[in-house]
Structure formats: C-alpha cells, structure tokens
Amino acid sequence: MAELDLVHRAHLVMLFDLYGGLLTEKQQTMFDLYHQCDLSLGEVAEEQGVSRQAVFDNIKRTEAALEEYEKKLHLAEKEYKRKQAMEQLTAQLAQQGVLTENKQLLKELGWEE
Numbered sequence: 001m002a003e004l005d006l007v008h009r010a011h012l013v014m015l016f017d018l019y020g021g022l023l024t025e026k027q028q029t030m031f032d033l034y035h036q037c038d039l040s041l042g043e044v045a046e047e048q049g050v051s052r053q054a055v056f057d058n059i060k061r062t063e064a065a066l067e068e069y070e071k072k073l074h075l076a077e078k079e080y081k082r083k084q085a086m087e088q089l090t091a092q093l094a095q096q097g098v099l100t101e102n103k104q105l106l107k108e109l110g111w112e113e
Contacts (some may be wrong), residue, residue, distance in 0.1 A: 009035055011076075015066040018075045027062040034059050075091065 011036055020028055027047075033044045034055070041059075045052045070076050090106070 012063055012066060014076055014079075015070055018079070019066055019069040019073075022069060023062060023065065027058060027065070030058045031057055031062050082110075 016023075016031055016035070020031070022055065023031070030044055033039045034041065034045060039047065041052045041055045045054045048055065086109075093106075
C-alpha cells in the first residue's frame with residue numbers, strides 16, 4: 001500500500017511540474033509543502049496560519065485540478081511516451097554500436113544516460 005502511495009505522489013508531483021503554473025500561489029505553496037517538502041497537514045497548517053482542514057481541502061482541490069488538467073491536455077502522458085521512445089532508441093543505438101558516435105546529438109534532443 002505504501003508503494004502505491006509513493007507512485008501516486010510521484011504522479012502528482014509530475015503533474016505539478018507540468019501544470020503548477022496554472023494554480024494559484026496558495027495552491028502551489030501548500031502542494032509544495034505537503035507533497036515535495038513532505039510536511040504533515042498540521043505542519044503546513046501551522047506554516048500557513050490556517051486550519052488543518054483548510055490545508056486538506058486545498059490539497060484535495062489542487063490534486064483534482066491537476067488531474068483535470070492532465071485529462072484535458074495529456075502532457076504527462078505525452079512525456080511518458082516520449083521517454084519510452086527515447087529509451088527504445090537508446091537501446092537500439094547501443095546494440096548497433098552507434099551510441100557513442102551520436103552522444104552529443106542525443107543530449108541535445110533530451111536524452112539522458
């Protein structure tokens with residue numbers, strides 16, 4: 001169960017990286033403190049001077065908004081497919097022995113070792 005939570009949190013953080021600019025400053029701050037700084041709801045509430053329930057509600061609304069942006073725009077899905085394609089391309093180039101010859105071009109295209 002904890003592993004699923006980590007996967008879900010990583011997914012939400014990826015969505016935040018993609019769509020965070022569409023959120024309010026308050027949503028960005030609370031999301032960042034809770035999900036990326038790993039503060040508890042109570043710690044975020046204390047930091048922001050609001051109730052724990054207010055933080056919980058804000059986080060849930062923010063997560064729903066991020067999921068809705070992804071549902072409409074599919075940027076995370078496209079990024080995942082791009083990474084898969086790059087991994088396949090890298091494997092094929094390595095098999096053919098041309099990986100080192102084209103390393104600079106691949107880096108310019110966003111390839112990471």
